[in-house]
Amino acid sequence: GLRTARRMSHVFVLDVPTYPKPLLITDAAINIFPDLMVKADIVQNAIGLAQALGVAIPKVAILSALETIYPKIPSTLEAAALCKMADRGQITGGILEGPLAFDNAISAEAAKTKGVVSDVPGDADILVAPDLEAGNMIAKQLMYLAGADSAGLVLGARVPIMLTSRADGTLSRLVSAALAQLMVHHNLGKAVM
Template sequence: MTADHAPLTTLIDKASRLGPVPYAAIWPCSAHALGGAIEAAKHDILKPILVGDRQTLEKTAAESGLSLDGCRIVDAADPASAVRKGIELIHAGEAQGLTKGSLHTDTFMQGVIARDSGLRTSRRMSHVFALAVPGYPDLVLASDAAINIGPDLMTKRDIVQNAIDLHHGLGLGTPRVALLSAVETINTRIQGTLDAASLCKMADRGEITGGVLDGPLAMDVAINEGAARTKGLVSDVAGRAQILIAPDLEAGNILVKTLSFMAGAASAGIVLGAKVPVLLTSRADDAQARLASAAIGALYARHLQSGNRA
């Protein structure tokens, strides 16, 4: 990361100063996954408990030049059993979050969302990307680009609330939330505009709390004050949005990848709505992205431990 990514590096520094938070690292049996867990430990952000096949972990560490000194290992025969043992660590109070290693996302998340996992809450789980976009002053939270494919209104309500709660949990204050669509007016043929208007009314009536919402807003109006002025839009959110809520997963995924690969944004990701934070890192994530995700996970785990949960 560079100086352009200051909103994320600031969170990494903050998490490091506060000290490590215990996390169950599920099946970190590749050099990439194991290295990420050990790097987070070196920065005093996470205290990883490595849940996986001991022999494979030791072999991976030896081949990658990584040291397992000081790392606790919980032996598990396969990825599915590693997920179960990681969840047991949560219920035993020995870990405050989960992070995905080198197992398939489906295997990981199926264990988390299972009805008998004990991790489900009244909220729908959703994914949030935290993005530091060069030239934009604030950290941007974008959701949902990874879990909920075509969310209905009540799912969107949870997506919005989860993102707002994360913004508060990171110590960033009351967020400005843009409900994205293609236009700024209600169009009965564009479901996203109807949902955006409904979500704003839900916020007015206290069904969504902690944020300032506006929508529908097109992307240019949401993030560019000049565009908002040109279109004559008077809004507390327009031009200065800190949370971007996509109408569906396709739009959200395209949004995040465009900001990352064309605008040079640095990103981190987290799943919210469970009893503990869940970190979903990708094999494509570099070391800094994994470190940023760890920092966000550690900070939000502290927030939940302090009693700030839905």
């Protein structure tokens, strides 16, 4: 049946020097091996944060190891199902594309070379990892190899929860607090309407 409460999930917001806009990565800290319905909540939570940041219709790349459906890699099937769920209104507010390999998600040129025709590649606002390990590695690689600044929030609870890495500095903690405030104000604005 339909449910109104969403599961909690973590979103990293990254400022990657080599990417032209903020990049949200989810879930890298809460849901270890999310199933399809948990992933739907993860996507919806991230779309809400992107909208709070001013992205009216976020572009969501559902990541896997390749850009075609391959039954031996379950994340490709789940990516396709999430896109169909968006088509049918079970996930709202964003443009979903997947499965996409990481290169296709962030490079329009790579996607074109591989025959992926979509508005998302090269312009993704949100990267949805297949599981926590992949999400955590992607985010930390961008931080430590590409010099990305980061902030982190847990969404889906009554209020946003700031969750940063133990290794994060003051700036990351301050930005996480600011993001939490933005999310609260965004949610209050939706409640008034």
